[in-house]
Amino acid sequence: MLLNAFGANPQHLRGFSAESGRSQIQIETKFKLIPSPDEMKKHHRFLTAEPHPAGSERNNELARYIADLWKQQGWEDVTIRRYDVLNTFPREVSCELVSPIRYQTSLREEPYDIDPDTKNPRVQSAYTGLSASGEVTAPIVYAHSGNPEDYDLLRKNGIDVKGKIVMVRYSNPYSYRGFKALTAEREGAAAMIVYSDPQEDGFKRGKVFPDGPWGPESHIQRGAITYDFMVPGDPLTPGWASVEGAKRIPIEQAKSIPKIIALPMSWHDAKPFLENMGGPEAPKDWQGGLPIKYRFGGNARAHVKVDMDNSVRPNYVVEARIRGSEFPDEWIVLGNHRDAWEFGAVDPSSGTASMLEMSRAFGELKKQGIKPKRTLVICSWDGEEVGLTGSTEWGEQFAEELTSKAIAYINVDSSASGPNFRPDAVASLAPLIVEVSRSLDAPSGKSLYEEWKASLSRQKKETRDSVMVDTRIGSGSDHTVFLNFLGRPTIGLTFDGPYGVYHSMYDNFYWMNQFGDPGYRYHALMSKLWGVLALRLANADILPFDFAFYADNVRQFVDELQKKSDPQKRFDFKPLLARIAQFESEAQVLNRAVERKLESEKSDSRALSGLNQQLMRVEANWLNPDGIPGRPWFKHILYAARYTYAHLELPGLTEAIEKGDWQVASQQGKILEGALEKNAALLRAATAEISR
Ligand SMILES: [Zn+2]
Numbered sequence: 001m002l003l004n005a006f007g008a009n010p011q012h013l014r015g016f017s018a019e020s021g022r023s024q025i026q027i028e029t030k031f032k033l034i035p036s037p038d039e040m041k042k043h044h045r046f047l048t049a050e051p052h053p054a055g056s057e058r059n060n061e062l063a064r065y066i067a068d069l070w071k072q073q074g075w076e077d078v079t080i081r082r083y084d085v086l087n088t089f090p091r092e093v094s095c096e097l098v099s100p101i102r103y104q105t106s107l108r109e110e111p112y113d114i115d116p117d118t119k120n121p122r123v124q125s126a127y128t129g130l131s132a133s134g135e136v137t138a139p140i141v142y143a144h145s146g147n148p149e150d151y152d153l154l155r156k157n158g159i160d161v162k163g164k165i166v167m168v169r170y171s172n173p174y175s176y177r178g179f180k181a182l183t184a185e186r187e188g189a190a191a192m193i194v195y196s197d198p199q200e201d202g203f204k205r206g207k208v209f210p211d212g213p214w215g216p217e218s219h220i221q222r223g224a225i226t227y228d229f230m231v232p233g234d235p236l237t238p239g240w241a242s243v244e245g246a247k248r249i250p251i252e253q254a255k256s257i258p259k260i261i262a263l264p265m266s267w268h269d270a271k272p273f274l275e276n277m278g279g280p281e282a283p284k285d286w287q288g289g290l291p292i293k294y295r296f297g298g299n300a301r302a303h304v305k306v307d308m309d310n311s312v313r314p315n316y317v318v319e320a321r322i323r324g325s326e327f328p329d330e331w332i333v334l335g336n337h338r339d340a341w342e343f344g345a346v347d348p349s350s351g352t353a354s355m356l357e358m359s360r361a362f363g364e365l366k367k368q369g370i371k372p373k374r375t376l377v378i379c380s381w382d383g384e385e386v387g388l389t390g391s392t393e394w395g396e397q398f399a400e401e402l403t404s405k406a407i408a409y410i411n412v413d414s415s416a417s418g419p420n421f422r423p424d425a426v427a428s429l430a431p432l433i434v435e436v437s438r439s440l441d442a443p444s445g446k447s448l449y450e451e452w453k454a455s456l457s458r459q460k461k462e463t464r465d466s467v468m469v470d471t472r473i474g475s476g477s478d479h480t481v482f483l484n485f486l487g488r489p490t491i492g493l494t495f496d497g498p499y500g501v502y503h504s505m506y507d508n509f510y511w512m513n514q515f516g517d518p519g520y521r522y523h524a525l526m527s528k529l530w531g532v533l534a535l536r537l538a539n540a541d542i543l544p545f546d547f548a549f550y551a552d553n554v555r556q557f558v559d560e561l562q563k564k565s566d567p568q569k570r571f572d573f574k575p576l577l578a579r580i581a582q583f584e585s586e587a588q589v590l591n592r593a594v595e596r597k598l599e600s601e602k603s604d605s606r607a608l609s610g611l612n613q614q615l616m617r618v619e620a621n622w623l624n625p626d627g628i629p630g631r632p633w634f635k636h637i638l639y640a641a642r643y644t645y646a647h648l649e650l651p652g653l654t655e656a657i658e659k660g661d662w663q664v665a666s667q668q669g670k671i672l673e674g675a676l677e678k679n680a681a682l683l684r685a686a687t688a689e690i691s692r
Contacts, residue, residue, distance in 0.1 A: 015540030034361035035527035037520035054339035055087030073363030075320035085234035090127035129224030145171030146180035195270035199289030201500035214500030233392030241397035315382035337384030372538035395481030409482035416522035418497010427553035430469035475641035551584030579676035
């Protein structure tokens, strides 16, 4: 049973006594007045004026722009950190259909008069980050989404892809293109073309650019294929930072570097290939949005040449802080990546624009003499698109400090591509997000809380408070090092909507102003939301974690695994469930003690500092120093991502059960039990600390 996890209590903000809650509301009210859509739009125009991939001069210039701005805004210790890491730029990418007809692909996106940015000569052609270099002429096979089951089906139809070029599509359900590349590599394919089928993000979904938000005929979804699901960050320094003098492993030993040639393609370029594929007709669910019969292949041959410059170049992380007035050694870390495949209006510059107005608001408060009790650390990451590189290197460099000081990390990658609020968080912080959403006004005039519920019900999703925040966290953005490597609680925030131009040059200023967020109202809402969440964590008397809700979530994960498991029940879930019940009951006792403490008196946050130190340690207890089997970098035992980037709960145990490896399953079960026991004891000690 949940104890008050989501109840709105007008008397108390979660973690605040009545008195400190009142002053917190005053601070938040001042804060929320500051972020301005017009200022945001100015930043956004500048950020999206030129393509700015990681390692480019323009992206480095933006690093200096952000650093200068933070200094002007009044942030302290503004520092630009340099990491020398693998980058990825195309020298030459070409692809030609050679039989049964000849067709030379353009690998370019078409300009439109209405949008001058689409004529920028510095927009690059189609390329795939960290593709191998090479050249091949070979038969071509259509492999649907390029997932393992697709190759099984090809095999059943007598088709082998060894030495061939596979053509796959960005699929629904989504799987990370790096997983498609690894699968093609394992199948022995010589090269992989991944194209955007209109079924997924084009005219089958709605109006296309420049008349609508979906991808037009020539849009290309760029992106990296780095195997960062094995280990993220610079492939040559797995688990440590790429700082000056760091040891680097030989490139042949790097697990996260693909060995396959790959390139992305628009459906404009892919269509002649699909039309001339030949061979048996592919099944119904392999058919896409083009008015042709999709076939497995048999007649067609293509020539692919990819020559990449994947050399070491600097990436720059910009970092700044506002030191806490009472607890300078407790940090709330806020971050967004800066690098984009091209203009990156949504991904990531919408987040960057929101961040720069949030940081201005914190600077203004500071000028008014209002400083947070705990330290705010803000970061502009680099190389996220290549392999979560900047945040990973930074997290690895400051691992020790972050483990003892970081209370939470709040990530905003894309802040707004539409009006639908979609937060994710470790379960202990989910109730805080729901609470904060009640205190923000959405553009509709309703509260964010109400607008969020309405948007969920429009999308035919559940609207109960307890399921509104997604507590199943996969990978694919900069929270990864914090959660999976450092065991710090994370929150991810975004507003989304129809968005078919992801990683193409049409993800630009025009698109944002026509479709994504005209008026920048959701950008501004994000600045406020992000800032208020940071302020709640920074100023709370007692850190606003809800571990009873966490326990309930972990039980759900176990229940689901149990339902999916072997009916012969070769893994005994009972001891694990007993440990969860114990952790939950300690958490409920603690929640009641916290409530009493906050109601009984005006609280003295200094006296509560020992308690907060204990609460901060819970997340790190979910780490196993050995990591999950086969992926030692991923240390969190509740959360990880599959190779597809899909969320994967209880990763060690789940993967062992899926493989039927009962010995490993039993070991992983014991590790979970141990962590639950440790955390139950920690919460018991925390309750004792309150009652002292
Ligand atoms: Zn992004």
